[in-house]
Amino acid sequence: MARSALERLVVDVPDFPEPGIVFKDISPVLADHDAFTVVIGALAQSGRDDQGRVVVDKVVGMEARGFILAAPVALALGCGFVPVRKAGKLPRETHAVSYELEYGRATLELHRDAIAPGDRVLLVDDVLATGGTVAATNQLVEQCGGTPHAVSVLMELGFLDGRSKADGVPVDSLLTI
């Protein structure tokens, strides 16, 4: 599937969730089986080396849209999936990090035992905007003793320069605007 065809499936929604924000609605990508298949395969490439070997132990997805992409990426790579959730949702002992995003402030949590020391971790999300979510997730992975290997996103809002917050972790995006 051509990049332009994929891009056409992402719908711009002005002034959502608040005035001045152009919300990138990726749900039509998910609703198109061919597009969804291509996207999952492409996102999973970030967890492989040049020979196609899987080089990550876990795939982390950030609540909530990140879950939809990260879980099938984990299955495609033959890895476990680990959820990073908004505050108060995970039932056992967590690490927690607060962060800013394009439209507010939030806290993310990760079960302390979800990542083993030494695990190499692929972060998967739908949109990279300010980079607050990725920066917080990198910190959570490191607090568990893991190493963020790469960040793989469907869409990057380049004008917000979120990749500069990734602390040197490589960022792969399928679409950049």
Ligand SMILES: O=P(O)(O)OC[C@H]1O[C@H](OP(=O)(O)OP(=O)(O)O)[C@H](O)[C@@H]1O
């Ligand atoms: O780069 P940032 O500025 O941090 O923004 C990107 C994050 O914002 C969105 O999640 P949101 O927190 O809106 O949650 P949702 O997936 O539950 O809608 C998106 O899914 C990313 O996780």
Ligand SMILES: Nc1ncnc2[nH]cnc12
């Ligand atoms: N403009 C945007 N569209 C969709 N998700 C986002 N997350 C942060 N900013 C966003």
